[in-house]
Amino acid sequence: MNTTSTTLSLDQAASYLNCNKETVRRLAQANRLPAGKVGRKWIYIQRDLENYIRKQYSTYESVVQVVDNDEESLCQYTxxxxxxxxxxxxxxxxxxxxxxxLKTDNKR
Structure with missing residues (x-):
């Protein structure tokens, strides 16, 4: 089992996520994206970014199986x-x- 982790800089993480680096920085600052700050620089672990992306997928629970006339199809709902x-x-x-x-004036 390989225990080494690949770390990425802000620019590399933005490229990996195909996002603007300011978006990645804001997500990390808001604790929505796993990251660590070493000095003044954000550091990201590639495996954490992969897990973050996976969490953005639709979950299996949000998929309903619909059966209509012997046809099975998957249907998503929100x-x-x-x-x-x-x-x-x-x-x-x-x-x-x-x-x-209507506003009326009581004085006449």
Whole structure:
């Protein structure tokens, strides 16, 4: 078993990941990409970058097997969430009415 690890500089890691080096540096600084800082330079281990790339793949759990007319196909889904909006039609109507209500001057 080979225990030596290949280390890469920021430029080499960016080239390896096919990314801009500033993107790689920001990911490392935000602890989203494994890296170490030696002095003022970021150092990356190639094996860690490979694992990072693998983690970006769709996981097997997100693939659903669909069977239709004796045909099997794989279908991916995402866990979508809706943001904003109102839960009830009544609440929505009340808010629309409040927004559309004309401002009138009570003094005549």
């Amino acid at each position: 866990l979508e969430t809706t943001s904003g909006g109102l839960n009830s039609l009544h609440q929505m109507e009340q808010e629309y009415d409040a927004l559309l209500r």
